[in-house]
Amino acid sequence: xxxRDEHPASHSLSRPFLQPFLAANAAGLWVAVAITLSxxxxxxxxxxxxxARAPLAHSELLLPAYASATGLLExxxxxxxxxxxxxxxxxxxxxxxxxxxxxxxIVPSWLLSFPGLFPAxxxxxxxxxxxxxxxxxxxxxxxxxxxxxxxPARGIPHGTxxxxxxxxxxxxxxxVGLITFAIFASSESLPxxxxxxxxxxxxxxxxxxxxxxxxxxxxxxxxRRRRSQLDLWVGLxxxxxxxxxxxxxxxxxxxxxSVGWWAGRLYGLxxxxxxxxxxLAETTMVYARLARTVAAERRVxxxxxxxxxxxxxxxxxxxxxxxxSMVTNADAALRWLAKAEPxxxxxxxxxxxxxxxxxxxxxxxxGIRTMFTTGxxxxxxxxxxxxxxxxxxxxxxxxxxxFIEIRTDLAPSxxxxxxxTVQLHHVLRNLIENAIDAVRIGGEWPRxxxxxxxxxxxxxxxxxxxxxxxxxxxxIVERLFDPFVSxxxxxxxxxxxxxxxxxxxxxxxxxxxPNQPRGAVFHFSLPAAMVPAGDAPxxxxxxxxxxxxxxxR
Amino acid sequence: MMASVVYVxxxxxxxxxxxxxxxxxEGYEVLxxxxxxxxxxxxxxTTPGCLVLDVRLRGTSGLEFQRELRRRGNxxxxxxxxxxxxxxxxxxxxxxxxxxxxxxxxxDQDLLDAVRNGIELDRSRRMAESQMFELRERYAAMTPRERxxxxxxxxxxxxxxxxxxxxxxxxTVKVHRSQIMQxxxxxxxxxxxxxxxxxxxxxxxx
Numbered sequence: 163x164x165x166r167d168e169h170p171a172s173h174s175l176s177r178p179f180l181q182p183f184l185a186a187n188a189a190g191l192w193v194a195v196a197i198t199l200s201x202x203x204x205x206x207x208x209x210x211x212x213x214a215r216a217p218l219a220h221s222e223l224l225l226p227a228y229a230s231a232t233g234l235l236e237x238x239x240x241x242x243x244x245x246x247x248x249x250x251x252x253x254x255x256x257x258x259x260x261x262x263x264x265x266x267x268i269v270p271s272w273l274l275s276f277p278g279l280f281p282a283x284x285x286x287x288x289x290x291x292x293x294x295x296x297x298x299x300x301x302x303x304x305x306x307x308x309x310x311x312x313x314p315a316r317g318i319p320h321g322t323x324x325x326x327x328x329x330x331x332x333x334x335x336x337x338v339g340l341i342t343f344a345i346f347a348s349s350e351s352l353p354x355x356x357x358x359x360x361x362x363x364x365x366x367x368x369x370x371x372x373x374x375x376x377x378x379x380x381x382x383x384x385x386r387r388r389r390s391q392l393d394l395w396v397g398l399x400x401x402x403x404x405x406x407x408x409x410x411x412x413x414x415x416x417x418x419x420s421v422g423w424w425a426g427r428l429y430g431l432x433x434x435x436x437x438x439x440x441x442l443a444e445t446t447m448v449y450a451r452l453a454r455t456v457a458a459e460r461r462v463x464x465x466x467x468x469x470x471x472x473x474x475x476x477x478x479x480x481x482x483x484x485x486x487s488m489v490t491n492a493d494a495a496l497r498w499l500a501k502a503e504p505x506x507x508x509x510x511x512x513x514x515x516x517x518x519x520x521x522x523x524x525x526x527x528x529g530i531r532t533m534f535t536t537g538x539x540x541x542x543x544x545x546x547x548x549x550x551x552x553x554x555x556x557x558x559x560x561x562x563x564x565f566i567e568i569r570t571d572l573a574p575s576x577x578x579x580x581x582x583t584v585q586l587h588h589v590l591r592n593l594i595e596n597a598i599d600a601v602r603i604g605g606e607w608p609r610x611x612x613x614x615x616x617x618x619x620x621x622x623x624x625x626x627x628x629x630x631x632x633x634x635x636x637x638i639v640e641r642l643f644d645p646f647v648s649x650x651x652x653x654x655x656x657x658x659x660x661x662x663x664x665x666x667x668x669x670x671x672x673x674x675x676p677n678q679p680r681g682a683v684f685h686f687s688l689p690a691a692m693v694p695a696g697d698a699p700x701x702x703x704x705x706x707x708x709x710x711x712x713x714x715r
Numbered sequence: 716m717m718a719s720v721v722y723v724x725x726x727x728x729x730x731x732x733x734x735x736x737x738x739x740x741e742g743y744e745v746l747x748x749x750x751x752x753x754x755x756x757x758x759x760x761t762t763p764g765c766l767v768l769d770v771r772l773r774g775t776s777g778l779e780f781q782r783e784l785r786r787r788g789n790x791x792x793x794x795x796x797x798x799x800x801x802x803x804x805x806x807x808x809x810x811x812x813x814x815x816x817x818x819x820x821x822x823d824q825d826l827l828d829a830v831r832n833g834i835e836l837d838r839s840r841r842m843a844e845s846q847m848f849e850l851r852e853r854y855a856a857m858t859p860r861e862r863x864x865x866x867x868x869x870x871x872x873x874x875x876x877x878x879x880x881x882x883x884x885x886x887t888v889k890v891h892r893s894q895i896m897q898x899x900x901x902x903x904x905x906x907x908x909x910x911x912x913x914x915x916x917x918x919x920x921x
Binding site for chain 1: 727729730732733734736737739740741771796798799819820821822823
């Protein structure tokens with residue numbers, strides 16, 4: 163954990179890919195399965211103890227199959243780790259992958275040099291060759307793992323990842339080639355590991371303890387650092403290698419092709435397959451999840467684009483309408499004035515409408531600015547009742563023109579919320595104007611809009627604007643708060659979207675319901691402010707600013 | 716200026732007012748409607764007219780409304796105005812028989828030209844319709860025998876040929892022929908041919 167914190171960059175780099183390894187359930191299940199199976203296997207092999215040193219005659223026939231299985235498993239694991247490395251670009255992974263590749267590449271020469279296996283091909287090397295190769299492999303792999311365990315989990319840049327991958331593969335291949343060449347070339351002068359083709363000499367007895375010590379060291383480091391689930395898996399692999407070595411070297415008495423020797427080999431093979439399967443499953447899951455994430459991100463970006471397009475189209479329309487009206491009015495005025503008998507009254511009417519249009523365009527621009535400019539983040543304590551009264555006041559002229567009565571039904575005590583005065587004022591204006599429009603288009607007499615405020619028990623403040631107008635068509639009610647959805651002539655196609663954005667930014671929600679017997683009710687709720695005396699001075703200052711801002715409009 | 720009326724349907728009140736003023740300044744009688752339904756609910760006028768229609772209307776689109784008018788047999792020419800038109804939209808409108816497709820804000824002269832064209836179109840359509848109506852009445856006044864002979868005369872057959880094909884005397888055919896010319900108010904054979912064409916064209920349409 164501490165290690166990851168030291169490298170925040172690599173952390174963010176590797177997290178998406180390591181997450182599934184860390185995602186407990188599946189991996190935990192795999193670990194449990196692997197451990198259980200390995201215990202079953204070990205106990206099974208322990209049961210063969212009485213016969214462990216009995217040689218299995220002619221069982222060398224099975225060696226090529228065993229060797230190719232081992233080499234293949236290790237090769238696949240290496241490929242998997244290399245591919246993980248290219249994505250994750252974590253140098254530690256490169257060492258681990260190289261270790262597997264090293265192990266896999268050595269297998270052929272080990273098999274070919276095995277005494278008495280391929281006499282037909284004339285492949286008969288010195289007695290010590292196979293054992294020397296086995297020693298290199300036994301000790302080489304844990305050294306690679308050691309490098310993996312000790313390597314800092316640092317991400318490296320994209321371009322170098324590819325190059326270092328090719329470099330690592332070339333290096334491992336070269337190393338294996340050199341070592342095997344050296345061993346084959348000096349097969350006569352190699353140290354004596356073996357007494358004969360089956361039994362070991364005293365020198366060999368040093369090899370298993372060294373390997374075991376390395377395994378133990380690796381495991382200790384990995385378990386201590388435990389950077390990712392992968393460390394756990396590698397630890398498990400090492401454990402299986404320990405068991406394998408114990409079975410081969412001690413239970414089987416290090417006698418080649420004995421029951422114990424085979425038991426160890428088979429155990430190692432099964433353990434490696436399980437680990438590989440687990441890795442494969444995990445990696446597939448990682449990639450599936452990655453693909454899903456990418457697809458989801460693309461969708462989100464697409465949606466955002468569409469919303470922005472809709473929004474800009476809406477804004478363009480909102481500004482274009484008054485502009486078009488102004489141009490036409492100006493044309494009309496010019497024509498009235500150009501007549502043989504100029505009609506000043508008509509020209510005056512047209513000019514007056516131009517003024518109105520100008521104000522209307524300004525309202526749109528102001529609305530957009532309120533929506534997007536900075537400063538809308540400023541929050542202050544405010545009384546929602548006072549805000550409602552202000553909004554009703556500013557809408558009263560419009561209501562009067564439509565012979566509409568706006569009634570208020572306010573909570574008896576002040577409703578304190580923390581919010582942005584300008585934005586919330588706009589929300590209320592929007593909802594009230596919507597209601598007025600709805601009533602004007604199709605309201606029944608008496609034409610009435612009722613604004614209510616209540617303090618809810620759950621520490622919420624509830625505001626509703628009810629009208630007896632046209633109501634909301636059921637097909638549009640779902641999309642009502644989306645941008646560019648409007649049932650209103652020349653209305654802000656983005657009004658309700660703005661309302662929702664503001665209310666949700668204030669930690670509240672907004673919704674609509676049908677009114678009885680007709681019309682619609684728009685509601686929003688905001689969290690009520692706690693009124694702790696201690697915060698008062700700070701808040702009062704902020705409140706002042708908020709009111710000034712509101713008043714300046 | 717001859718009597719004509721311009722209907723304006725737009726759900727934006729300020730646009731409506733500005734258009735009303737502009738068109739009135741040119742001496743048109745202007746009727747404004749803030750919804751498609753209001754226009755449909757208004758009594759039908761017999762004066763030649765033109766409809767100025769916003770593409771984006773409350774509840775319905777202007778294009779949809781145009782189709783609805785045609786379905787109802789209202790042939791009033793339509794001039795579209797829109798704040799955000801695109802090519803497919805204008806193509807659809809023109810295909811459906813719109814006079815013009817103007818983008819807001821438009822030049823006043825463009826709109827006035829389009830409206831004048833629309834009204835002219837409506838006027839000539841109405842005239843043709845009333846002439847046709849008259850022709851049909853004259854045609855109805857003819858006897859079955861005259862209706863049988865008329866196409867034969869119009870196709871240029873001589874009285875003698877008509878008489879032999881219908882097994883009538885040449886004199887009878889001659890009488891019928893003058894009756895036909897008189898009832899259809901055709902002065903010459905060429906007149907008769909034209910009238911016959913129009914009547915048969917009309918029949919084909921119905």
